[in-house]
Each structure stands twice: as structure tokens, then as C-alpha cells.
Amino acid sequence: MQTLKNQSRITYLIWTGLSIEILAALLTGRWTAAFVAASTLMLSMGPLFMASRLHIRLPRSLVALVVIFVFASIFLGEAFDFYERVWWWDIALHGLSAIGFGLAGFLVVFILFEGDAYAAPAWAMGLLAATIGITFGVLWEIFEFSMDQAFGLNMQKSGLPDTMGDLIVDVIGAGFGGGLGALYLKGRALGSVGAMVDEFVTLNRRLFRRFRRKE
Numbered sequence: 001m002q003t004l005k006n007q008s009r010i011t012y013l014i015w016t017g018l019s020i021e022i023l024a025a026l027l028t029g030r031w032t033a034a035f036v037a038a039s040t041l042m043l044s045m046g047p048l049f050m051a052s053r054l055h056i057r058l059p060r061s062l063v064a065l066v067v068i069f070v071f072a073s074i075f076l077g078e079a080f081d082f083y084e085r086v087w088w089w090d091i092a093l094h095g096l097s098a099i100g101f102g103l104a105g106f107l108v109v110f111i112l113f114e115g116d117a118y119a120a121p122a123w124a125m126g127l128l129a130a131t132i133g134i135t136f137g138v139l140w141e142i143f144e145f146s147m148d149q150a151f152g153l154n155m156q157k158s159g160l161p162d163t164m165g166d167l168i169v170d171v172i173g174a175g176f177g178g179g180l181g182a183l184y185l186k187g188r189a190l191g192s193v194g195a196m197v198d199e200f201v202t203l204n205r206r207l208f209r210r211f212r213r214k215e
Helices: 009-027 031-053 060-079 089-112 122-151 160-185 192-203
Strands: none
Touching: 009 031, 009 060, 031 060, 060 089, 060 192, 089 122, 089 160, 089 192, 122 160, 160 192
16 A cells, blocks of 8 residues: 655655744744644645555645645645735636646546556546535635635635635636546646656556546
């Protein structure tokens, strides 16, 4: 099973920084900062623990992207108020995360079909992937609402307008991510995205018994 070992330098750098911040915040009585840093650390490690439970191995680059996103979204966004200081911060993070959700949805669909690119048309698998990606986005909005209600944070910012704007971005981004998955099935060159999917397939070959990528 995959562990916290053998991750990228940027991943370890962020984890170390968060650990130092937790300790410093506890020593100086900054309880909110300690909570935000601890929440960021735990959430950034979450995919690895989940993958271990599901007996799935994740590419180091994918783990690094998740860690960077959680760090930028929760820690920088809340502890350093980047959402207010940088006007495009929220839009950029939701757009990128939505694309990531779409790609994650594609990987889920790809596993369910055991990598069989002929089990359904590429567009149908891409559409299903986008649907799963949108679901991830909705769950994230529920998480933001829960954090605001339970701990007095301000992740929703302007409330309903912010939530609806985020959901619209999620739909667009997840659709784009699902579209990338469909193009992958058709054998299109997708650069680093295609390389990441290839690595995921290689690391989890037992889940893709029927996989034959079109050339």
C-alpha cells in the first residue's frame, strides 16, 4: 500500500511548513491558525490514506497537485486571507480544482470499466466523468458551508452568489476535465495530463486488465 514516503519535494516542503505553523501557533495561543494549519495538513494527506484503503497507488505528481491545491485553498486562502487580497484567487482555484475533479471522475469511470475503451463511447465516458467531477465540486461546497457554520470561517465569502458562481465554474471545469479524459481514450496527445494518466495506469495495472489505448 502507498504511504507518505517517496513523495515529491514540494509535498514534503508544504507538510513541513504546516507542521511548523501548527507548533508555533499552539505555543503562541493562536488557536484558529493552529486549527486551519492542522486541517490543511490532514486534508492534504487524505487522498493518500484513502488510496491506501482502496489499494490504489497515486502518482507523486498527482499527490503534489492535491497538496498544493489544499494548501492554497485552505491555508493561504483563510490564514493569509488570499481570497480577499487577490481578487482572482477563488476563481482560479475553483477553475483548476473543477478540471481536477473532472479528471478524477474520469479515473473513477476508467477503473469501473477496467480500462476498456470500447465498453462505451469515449464521449459517454467523458460525460459520466464530468458528472462525477461535478459531484465532487458539490461536496466541496458542502464542506465550505460546514466549516463556516461550525468554526466561524468565511470560505463562502458572499454566501449564495459565491456558492452559485463556484458551482458554475465547477460544471465548466468538470466538463473540460471529462473532455480531456475522452480525448485520452481516443489516443490524443495531452502532454503532462496524458503522462499522469499513463503513470496512474502503470501503477495500478491490475485495475486496467482490458486497457488498450488507441494510437
